[in-house]
Amino acid sequence: MNDNYAVDGETRVEIYRRMALLKANDERSRKVIKTGRLMMPYYSYRGQECIPAALAVNLTDRDYLCTIYRGIHDMLAKGLPLKELWAEIAGRIDGSCKGKGGPMHLTSPDKGIMVTTGIVGSSMPIANGLALAAQLSGDGRVAVATFGDGASNIGAFHEALNMASVWKLPAIFLCQNNQYGEHTTYEKATSALRIADRAIAYNMPGVRVDGNDPLAVHAVTLEAIERARNGGGPTLIEAMTFRFHGHIYGDDDAYMDPARKKAAMEADPVPIYRASLIAGGFATEESLSRIETEIEAALDEAVEYALASPMPGEEELTTDVYAEGAAA
Amino acid sequence: MNDAIVDTAINTHRITILQAINAALADALADDERVFVLGEDVGDAEGGGIVGVTAGLSKRFGDDRVRSTPISEQAIIGASIGAAIAGWKPVAEIMLMNFVTVAMDMIVNHAAKLRYMSGGKTSVPMVIRTMTGAGASTGGQHADYLEGWFAHTAGLKVVAPSTPEDAYGLLRSAIDDPDPVIFIENLISYGNKGPAPVSGHRVPLGKARVAVEGKDITIIAYSAMADRALQAAKILSQAGISAEIIDLRTISPWDQETVFASVAKTGRALVVHEAVKPFGPGAEVAATLSSEFFGRLKAPVERIGAPFTPVPFAKSLEDAFIPSPARIANAAQKLVEQGKL
Ligand SMILES: Cc1ncc(C[n+]2csc(CCOP(=O)(O)OP(=O)(O)O)c2C)c(N)n1
Ligand SMILES: [Mg+2]
Numbered sequence: 001m002n003d004n005y006a007v008d009g010e011t012r013v014e015i016y017r018r019m020a021l022l023k024a025n026d027e028r029s030r031k032v033i034k035t036g037r038l039m040m041p042y043y044s045y046r047g048q049e050c051i052p053a054a055l056a057v058n059l060t061d062r063d064y065l066c067t068i069y070r071g072i073h074d075m076l077a078k079g080l081p082l083k084e085l086w087a088e089i090a091g092r093i094d095g096s097c098k099g100k101g102g103p104m105h106l107t108s109p110d111k112g113i114m115v116t117t118g119i120v121g122s123s124m125p126i127a128n129g130l131a132l133a134a135q136l137s138g139d140g141r142v143a144v145a146t147f148g149d150g151a152s153n154i155g156a157f158h159e160a161l162n163m164a165s166v167w168k169l170p171a172i173f174l175c176q177n178n179q180y181g182e183h184t185t186y187e188k189a190t191s192a193l194r195i196a197d198r199a200i201a202y203n204m205p206g207v208r209v210d211g212n213d214p215l216a217v218h219a220v221t222l223e224a225i226e227r228a229r230n231g232g233g234p235t236l237i238e239a240m241t242f243r244f245h246g247h248i249y250g251d252d253d254a255y256m257d258p259a260r261k262k263a264a265m266e267a268d269p270v271p272i273y274r275a276s277l278i279a280g281g282f283a284t285e286e287s288l289s290r291i292e293t294e295i296e297a298a299l300d301e302a303v304e305y306a307l308a309s310p311m312p313g314e315e316e317l318t319t320d321v322y323a324e325g326a327a328a
Numbered sequence: 329m330n331d332a333i334v335d336t337a338i339n340t341h342r343i344t345i346l347q348a349i350n351a352a353l354a355d356a357l358a359d360d361e362r363v364f365v366l367g368e369d370v371g372d373a374e375g376g377g378i379v380g381v382t383a384g385l386s387k388r389f390g391d392d393r394v395r396s397t398p399i400s401e402q403a404i405i406g407a408s409i410g411a412a413i414a415g416w417k418p419v420a421e422i423m424l425m426n427f428v429t430v431a432m433d434m435i436v437n438h439a440a441k442l443r444y445m446s447g448g449k450t451s452v453p454m455v456i457r458t459m460t461g462a463g464a465s466t467g468g469q470h471a472d473y474l475e476g477w478f479a480h481t482a483g484l485k486v487v488a489p490s491t492p493e494d495a496y497g498l499l500r501s502a503i504d505d506p507d508p509v510i511f512i513e514n515l516i517s518y519g520n521k522g523p524a525p526v527s528g529h530r531v532p533l534g535k536a537r538v539a540v541e542g543k544d545i546t547i548i549a550y551s552a553m554a555d556r557a558l559q560a561a562k563i564l565s566q567a568g569i570s571a572e573i574i575d576l577r578t579i580s581p582w583d584q585e586t587v588f589a590s591v592a593k594t595g596r597a598l599v600v601h602e603a604v605k606p607f608g609p610g611a612e613v614a615a616t617l618s619s620e621f622f623g624r625l626k627a628p629v630e631r632i633g634a635p636f637t638p639v640p641f642a643k644s645l646e647d648a649f650i651p652s653p654a655r656i657a658n659a660a661q662k663l664v665e666q667g668k669l
Binding site: 097098101104150183190254311312318321 | 644
């Protein structure tokens, strides 16, 4: 592979393993939804795999993540156990949130997966709080907020970036710019030519990166994470990407320019990166196939586990509202 | 016995609630050039709304009058308020009711109060349309009924129809109204059909509708629960209980005259809403009835609402969360039996 990135072969393959996991998980999710065995609103992240896969190899379980409804890729990359994920999206008691949260509110604090929001824009202010906690305790953690391009038009984005900059919080604001917010194009809704440029207004570094290039994302996120850990404050990163399957499962894409979609799908980062690893001598066809087979087996197991897990009983309806249980 | 059945015989053309709202918007846009529609994805280039409520409108009336916005609820409501003060009649869509939280300052501190705080010098004749309702496995941040917050805010009116005719007529009245109106649409029942409204039809705000006449108990409901109350009435009639079903239609101000007349007749009342029970609109109605009919009630006024929890994701829990026809019928039957003791 012809690149100047000082990334060792093991890390390169690990990034691929995570990308392959995310891709396979998305494909499996859509397949199972189609059979009717899973009833949930599903926001496919297919096409965006490279961003969290390359980010997450730079983080530890102790680092914090706040993500969004389109965030299963972020969480899987950061280590969300497959069984916890699948039981949750199936609404079962063995899910990460006992089936009460569902796909838009997956939470796994052991892996640093602290908040998943269904409200556009809300990941950023809360990530600030996690970053503040890290700053106050001096424990060296960082907090990453992921969000979409559309979310940068919400007041919460602007308030959060300003505060993070003033307080020099160890926060990374990672925008996955897939060029659409629901059915509205980036161009129609967003005044800034580049979201990264919005960082100027908040006096923090703002970087745009090709979200299809794992090594570029790896480098940019590593720099931001190191800056945050070393007291240098927050960074805004804009990773350019595309969602291959529309806003939500069942979306007919009628509002999309077919040429734009076709071009994006032809630039699918997963097979391209896979080929580059083999061409660069970092992996062989057999070694990557083995990884993919392992992923499929783990998915088989997780789906089966989830669908065999019981639904939460009615007593669960009123527990967890307060520490001591809910009023009638 | 059932008014609705008689209506159907006269008017055979049936449309969905979604079509009725679309028609009301189209007719309002056609009748008054000051009316305009704004919201996320409402334009036809964006699919005419996430479920198609505004489909066809931007093609017909232009992108200026039916405009897709950035994802910026605070700015959507702020712009609506400003335009309303300047004499326009905005109809803003906040896609789902939970997203009004992001714009609460604009709604509660400004839209609701500007007429009063300005001593009547300014006013905010705007409508906020929003959708909600549990039953689609969307979990804790996409399905809340928050009408109680708005009904508790002086200066706002709150409307929640359950039939196509009412949806059309109430939306037209809401757009005509000189004050801000929150118009709540149930996401789950958009496809429900009913007699088509006559173009230009108005349902006055603040007027309830007796959906079914009865003599043993008054069940007061609105939005999707009005339908469930009708289903409960069928269960009750099999048990020999005659329930009068009142669809409140407007939550604030609510139609005390119609409700009082019914309770004076039946002597029993049950209020039903999908919003969580504690501090819900049912408490206001029940307290008012208890006071008005003190000493004349055959049983205490009861309320049914969702349990005091966020909307759960798991199907088993979501089903238990939403008040069911059986639960409504059971509660009504208990009240009737209690009153006979
Ligand atoms: C405050 C708020 N407004 C509207 C919505 C409805 N909504 C859900 S996703 C979405 C689009 C968000 O676009 P973007 O931020 O670009 O993220 P993407 O979905 O493209 O990943 C919208 C409008 C919401 N969830 N929250
Ligand atoms: Mg987007």
